[in-house]
Amino acid sequence: MAVLRDWGLTLGRWTGRPVAQVQQDSGDPDVGRVREAAGAADWATVREVLEARPESEDRTELLWAVGDTTGVEGWIAEVVEAEPQAPLPRLVAGIRHISWAWEARTAARAKDVSREQFEVFHDRLRTAERWLYEVAEREPQWTSPWYGLQITGRGLQVGQATARRRFEATVRRDPHHLGAHQQQLQQICAKWGGSHEEMHAFAREAAFGAPGGTLLGQLVAVAHIEHWLDLDSGPDAEYMGRPEVAASLREAADHSFRHPDFVRRGAWNQVLNTFAMAFSLAGDRAAARECFHATEGRVTEFPWYYMNGSDPAAAYRKQRSSAGR
Template identity: 45%
Template structure:
């Protein structure tokens, strides 16, 4: 609860001690501690959210090959090499649209991504039920520009084992966006179906919120914010929040901060200040770069978060 920091700082570990320990172990090239932390994962979603932290950690590509070579029969180092390799590939490409990306960037992007997929496919050849590997193959499907059938097959390898896998659903939604290989209709159909079948307190309804944010980003200035405050969008965001983070069954689990930040931004943008304030209370100071990077204040996602929180609290 309040008081919180006036402008919080973005923490890669989101204030989580286990994430902080994982980042420290990766930075120290401490294989044993990395292994022990992944063993603590309570389930596939927990494992995937730990891997999100590890995949984005700086410098892993400089030494992970040594671990793979030292333990050729071990799956975890190869899985980490593949998942981190996907993030490392996107680092080479950059976040700008294709027309603003240089040929050299694309060349390095595809080279790194191909190697990452080789690692991930080796993992699932050893263990077909390794859903974290299939989840990152669902992510890399966009970069490798695989066709719809192949992309759906990768996602299906996750969901037939873990039907409500959060990270895999988030990555599948991105593939179905109009800016990638789908359409607005496909994106919304997927998000609505997942939201409708999600158990109360699940984070899956975040998909419907993300779908609206993706559509908002596709609109020209002047139409974008008007879209967010429209009645149907507001109703969808409220329905998703009440089904998910604002439901009494919701229990924060590892990896929750970016998902709650998404709800907080959307609820504030749609004018649902009282509900947004309740989400901000849950978040505390655990601000994340995404999605606030889409509405930065003075170039700062953290300032955007703080401004939205103040606005929500004033009108709660």
């Protein structure tokens, strides 16, 4: 669940180049508004913002802005009790419990997570699943509960068959839901029990099965980055340097952000950042420069934290410099 940080574009005094700064979100003003309301336990405003963004327009980012806010788990329980028939409070409770679960687990490797941490992690995920299934039953056309269940499923290790059913339930309701496809791609990565072959096939099928100009072209770039991450030093660079990898990235770019129907909304900047990293690793400096130019110094944590977990902007700057941008 890579989260984007708030950003303000600052121009480099001497170079005239945008200074790389990590952004927290897409720049949608409703994200900041709903996050502030969640921090103030202002359910009336949270509900107003969420209800104004229908499921058909993908309110995932707004939900995570609430779900990632400390303390929501306390006051949302009171709202659920006060509105026993309302699905929206349950959806917020479910999303908050997912984020709260990962707070307990932390980002440490599994071997460094205590048994007590795992118990809290799994307990909160199971609570999230209960809320999300209730929402799915009450609002069968909503996408968000099924997307949330994709994430809880990986944490609870429900297995590939169940994970696939949850993904399919999400995309039946929103065929081009980027988050759902990102979660499923992670599910079938080698590190989660899948394979490189399955991952690449899924990424290409999703990207090129969608109309030109959608965000799903990002999946092809993510798959190559995940493959690179899974290899040892040496073989990783050899893999990314293969001509067919660069060709695959260019084909996906043409079908995605280079397509005339591409619109800069939602996670568009994360898509450009992902292609910038992938093209950099593939040694396609011209294509990388194109992507860096389009991002205008706005850095998303994903995928740059793969290169520098403590300072994604530093990884961005290094690769941008290597690309000659």
